[in-house]
Amino acid sequence: MNTWIMSVVLVLLFLLALTGLFFFMATRGALLVRGLVSGSHGEKAHVYPIYSNIRLIKLVDFQPIISAILLFQYDRLVSKIVSELMQSDLKNKKVLVTSCAFGNVIPLVVKTVVQAGAERVLIVDIINNQLVHAKSKLDHFSGKVDFIEENATAMKQRDGIVDANVMFFLLHELPHHLKGQALIEAGRMLKPGGKLFLAEFHRPDLWILRALSWTYFKVFEPLGLALWDTCDPLGCLENMGGWTCECTTYFFGNFQIIIATKQ
Numbered sequence: 001m002n003t004w005i006m007s008v009v010l011v012l013l014f015l016l017a018l019t020g021l022f023f024f025m026a027t028r029g030a031l032l033v034r035g036l037v038s039g040s041h042g043e044k045a046h047v048y049p050i051y052s053n054i055r056l057i058k059l060v061d062f063q064p065i066i067s068a069i070l071l072f073q074y075d076r077l078v079s080k081i082v083s084e085l086m087q088s089d090l091k092n093k094k095v096l097v098t099s100c101a102f103g104n105v106i107p108l109v110v111k112t113v114v115q116a117g118a119e120r121v122l123i124v125d126i127i128n129n130q131l132v133h134a135k136s137k138l139d140h141f142s143g144k145v146d147f148i149e150e151n152a153t154a155m156k157q158r159d160g161i162v163d164a165n166v167m168f169f170l171l172h173e174l175p176h177h178l179k180g181q182a183l184i185e186a187g188r189m190l191k192p193g194g195k196l197f198l199a200e201f202h203r204p205d206l207w208i209l210r211a212l213s214w215t216y217f218k219v220f221e222p223l224g225l226a227l228w229d230t231c232d233p234l235g236c237l238e239n240m241g242g243w244t245c246e247c248t249t250y251f252f253g254n255f256q257i258i259i260a261t262k263q
């Protein structure tokens with residue numbers, strides 16, 4: 001019996017280690033290798049293969065995996081954004097989705113804003129494969145959605161072109177000096193009175209969660225840790241001025257949703 005339990009534990013540990021290794025190689029590990037082999041240049045240099053390689057995108061994009069990565073808070077975070085969008089006046093307005101994301105957030109956001117009467121939805125991402133993948137989830141809305149390959153930190157869209165902008169877990173992916181730039185661009189493209197709906201990581205209140213989260217960021221996504229202090233999006237928006245912000249935290253402070261209205 002003891003040998004049987006030991007074998008199961010060993011197999012589970014092996015599978016866990018294998019999963020960790022896979023995610024490391026599909027995220028930070030690949031960037032380290034890329035940096036050593038060819039240097040890290042270009043505006044896409046920070047994007048992990050898990051977000052740029054179409055096979056990896058398709059392999060990982062399953063709702064249970066994505067929910068688990070966000071500690072099973074994914075539905076709560078998406079529901080908050082969707083319910084806030086439902087309360088916004090979007091009739092004949094344009095909505096921007098700044099960067100694609102895994103799971104059902106994009107279909108749910110698009111469905112909500114189209115039902116609310118939005119005239120057009122612009123989905124932008126720096127990686128074309130992400131746009132192709134997002135398109136495959138949005139068959140029903142093809143006439144209403146534009147898929148645009150653009151850099152969120154240097155957008156070509158005009159000032160004040162949209163009334164709502166959804167930014168779902170983008171900032172923690174960006175190099176630190178570009179995090180604020182993405183927020184400046186988000187503000188520039190919003191009309192006065194328009195809203196930015198931003199979901200991100202946040203510094204957890206519980207020390208145990210903080211320790212686990214810190215380890216996760218150090219190993220897999222080192223650019224995310226600055227959201228806890230120097231690049232805290234609420235602080236950045238308040239320092240920029242011209243915004244009225246509401247922030248709600250989730251799961252012992254591990255996640256946050258900011259609804260920022262442009263004054």
Ligand SMILES: C[S@@+](CC[C@H](N)C(=O)[O-])C[C@H]1O[C@@H](n2cnc3c(N)ncnc32)[C@H](O)[C@@H]1O
Binds near residue numbers: 099125
């Ligand atoms: C938003 S995050 C997704 C994170 C989250 N773990 C999720 O639920 O999927 C990754 C996306 O941001 C995009 N991205 C990264 N840097 C970008 C940039 N500068 N401009 C636009 N999109 C960017 C990536 O291509 C990818 O589609």
